[in-house]
Amino acid sequence: MRTLFIVLLTLLGLSSALVVQHQMVYRESRRSQMMRRGEWGAYLQHKAALRDSNPSVYASLPQNVNDYGDVEYLGNITIGTPPQPFLVVLDTGSSNLWVPGTTCDGTCKGKKTFDFSKSTTFVANNQTWVIQYEGGNAKGYLGQDTVSFGAANEQQLPVPKTTFGIATQISAEFKNDAADGILGLAFTALSVGHVTPVLINAINQGILDQPLFTVWLEHVGTATNVKGGVMTYGAIDTTNCGPVIAYQPLSSATYYQFVATSFKLGNYVQSKTYQVISDTGTSFVGGPQAVVDGMAKALGATFNQDFGSYFVPCANIKTSPTLDITIGSHVYSIDAVNYIIDIGMGDGNCFFAAFAFNNFGFGPAWILGDPFIRQYCNIYDIGQQRMGFAKSLQP
Numbered sequence: 001m002r003t004l005f006i007v008l009l010t011l012l013g014l015s016s017a018l019v020v021q022h023q024m025v026y027r028e029s030r031r032s033q034m035m036r037r038g039e040w041g042a043y044l045q046h047k048a049a050l051r052d053s054n055p056s057v058y059a060s061l062p063q064n065v066n067d068y069g070d071v072e073y074l075g076n077i078t079i080g081t082p083p084q085p086f087l088v089v090l091d092t093g094s095s096n097l098w099v100p101g102t103t104c105d106g107t108c109k110g111k112k113t114f115d116f117s118k119s120t121t122f123v124a125n126n127q128t129w130v131i132q133y134e135g136g137n138a139k140g141y142l143g144q145d146t147v148s149f150g151a152a153n154e155q156q157l158p159v160p161k162t163t164f165g166i167a168t169q170i171s172a173e174f175k176n177d178a179a180d181g182i183l184g185l186a187f188t189a190l191s192v193g194h195v196t197p198v199l200i201n202a203i204n205q206g207i208l209d210q211p212l213f214t215v216w217l218e219h220v221g222t223a224t225n226v227k228g229g230v231m232t233y234g235a236i237d238t239t240n241c242g243p244v245i246a247y248q249p250l251s252s253a254t255y256y257q258f259v260a261t262s263f264k265l266g267n268y269v270q271s272k273t274y275q276v277i278s279d280t281g282t283s284f285v286g287g288p289q290a291v292v293d294g295m296a297k298a299l300g301a302t303f304n305q306d307f308g309s310y311f312v313p314c315a316n317i318k319t320s321p322t323l324d325i326t327i328g329s330h331v332y333s334i335d336a337v338n339y340i341i342d343i344g345m346g347d348g349n350c351f352f353a354a355f356a357f358n359n360f361g362f363g364p365a366w367i368l369g370d371p372f373i374r375q376y377c378n379i380y381d382i383g384q385q386r387m388g389f390a391k392s393l394q395p
Contacts, residue, residue, distance in 0.1 A: 017209040019234040020157040022149045024073045024090065026218070026228025027178045028343070072283045072370060073217060073228050074179050076151035079164070080119030083152045086112050086180040090231060091281035092215070092256055092380060093367075094184035095191035096131060097147065097198050098138060098165030107170045111180045114166055121146050121160070129165050131192050136173030140166045147198050149233060157233050159202045163195050185213070185280075185380070190254045199233070203382060208234035211383030215280055216240040217374045219338065219394060241377035241390040246330045250385045251275060256378075257364055258387050262326035263291055266298035271326075274365045278378050278387060282369030285323075285339065289356035295323070301352040310352035314342050317350065325372070332376055332389060339371045 075090040079099065086099045100108035102115045116122040125142040143166050149157040167181070174181075184191070185199055196204070203211040214237040217229040230240060248258045255277040262271040270291045286292075296303065299320060301310035312320075317340045322333035341353045353371045372378075379388030 017234065018157055018207055019209045019232065020149060020155055021237070022075055022090075022157070022231040022233065023154065023227060024075050024217075024229040024231060025087070026072055027074055028072070073280060075149070075183070075231065076154070077183060078148045078150075078152050078156070079114055080116070080145050081121040082118075083148060084112070084114055084119070085152060086114070087178070088181045088183040089179045089281060090183055090185065091279075092185045092378075093277065093279035093281045094133075094182060095186040095188065095197045096129075096165060096193075096195060097162070097181070097183045098129075098131070098140065098167050099181035100170065101140060101166035101168060104140070104168050104170070107172070107175050108167065109175075111175075116143055116145070116166070119145055123161075125163065127193065129193050129195075131165075133173075136171035138165070138167050138170045138174060140168040142166070142193070142195065149198075149231075157202065157207070159198050159205070159207060161205075162198050162201050164198070165195075186255055187253045187382075200382065202233070210234050212236070212379060212381040214241060214377055214379050214390075215373055216377045216392060217280075217370055219374050236379055236388070236390070237377060240393055242393055244379065244388045244390045245332075245376075246328055247379075247381065247384075247386045247388045248328050250387065253385050255279070255364060256380055256387055258327065260325055260327045260366065260368075262324070262331075263287065263295065263366075264324040264326075265295040266321045268294045268298035270294065275363070276327075276366035276368055277364040278373065278380070279367050279369050280373060282367050284341075284353040284355050284369050285371050286355050286357045286367035286369065288365055289358070292354050292356045295354060296352055299352055307351075310354065311349045312340055312352050314340070314348055314350040316340060317342075323371075325368070327389070330389075332372070334371055334375045338374045 074087050077088055078085050100111045100113045102113045104113060123144040125144055127142045129142060130139040131137060142163055144161055144163050146158055146160045147162040147164060184197055188196055188200055191197055202208055214232040216237050251257050251259055257275055257277045260274050260276045296310045299312055301312040304311050317336045320336035322335055323339050325332045339353045340350050342350045359365055375392055377390040377392050381388055
């Protein structure tokens with residue numbers, strides 16, 4: 001009888017691990033809105049001026065990859081007991097979770113705020129934090145509570161005893177954004193204040209069935225505020241993704257960083273060992289100036305200074321070659337429908353979804369953003385510190 005009791009306990013323990021699918025919402029990024037209005041080029045110049053005027057600050061950014069005006073995919077979460085809802089950026093390129101608090105100044109106007117006095121599971125911390133991103137900043141204090149992936153009316157992944165940031169001030173970039181806050185999904189080593197990220201906390205507590213998650217991004221065209229994909233926590237998504245093509249070990253467990261050895265578009269090829277990252281928080285593909293220029297030229301795209309982007313005729317979507325990226329022994333081909341973006345300019349022009357950035361010899365040289373992830377499901381295997389890739393099962 002005692003043996004049976006132990007077996008039952010073991011089975012109950014095994015069955016308590018979760019697999020949860022988290023629906024994402026697609027919102028047109030501020031980048032796309034500003035590009036359509038011809039404001040993106042001026043915004044980039046403004047950012048460059050900020051870096052030039054504050055070199056000591058911007059030279060040591062803890063999270064210098066993301067520009068949160070570039071975000072397209074958001075998710076619902078709740079915090080506290082009873083649950084308080086928030087819409088956040090689900091970002092594999094950062095590691096901290098923060099949402100506005102009730103004591104946030106006027107910068108948080110119009111956003112949902114967390115009221116710790118209404119949560120029976122809240123534990124005060126009071127340690128302060130400041131995060132300086134490339135295009136904005138936020139600051140506040142830390143607290144601990146139950147954070148749940150998903151909306152209150154959906155299947156949720158609750159993660160108790162999670163430390164997160166409660167913002168008392170946010171910069172204009174976040175004030176004007178659709179999201180309430182940011183939920184970073186990268187590693188603790190990247191976290192400001194060495195706070196354990198929510199998903200790492202879930203893994204440490206044995207909540208997930210497997211220590212990994214899958215991202216499937218849906219191609220939605222010019223639609224906005226629609227269902228845009230699914231994050232599957234604790235399992236490989238076999239509904240929206242084909243068989244795993246290959247795994248690539250991480251070269252750095254900070255971002256989800258690994259090595260790529262070739263980028264090819266048409267008759268342009270650049271073969272070199274590059275450090276690259278998979279980043280759900282970037283709507284384009286970013287890389288070295290010379291390589292992006294070379295690919296754009298092969299595509300027949302022209303750079304427009306006012307828009308800060310490469311123009312290409314929308315008709316080219318049907319005739320352009322694939323953008324081929326070599327990772328390990330496999331070539332991953334991105335169709336033109338995923339790297340030529342129609343944001344509704346109305347003049348027959350689309351954008352080559354690539355941008356140049358300078359890493360000044362530090363960190364990743366390439367950011368594989370949404371065009372790559374829409375083509376291939378990305379499997380973020382935290383436990384084995386590797387990335388997996390599977391063909392997205394969508395037209």
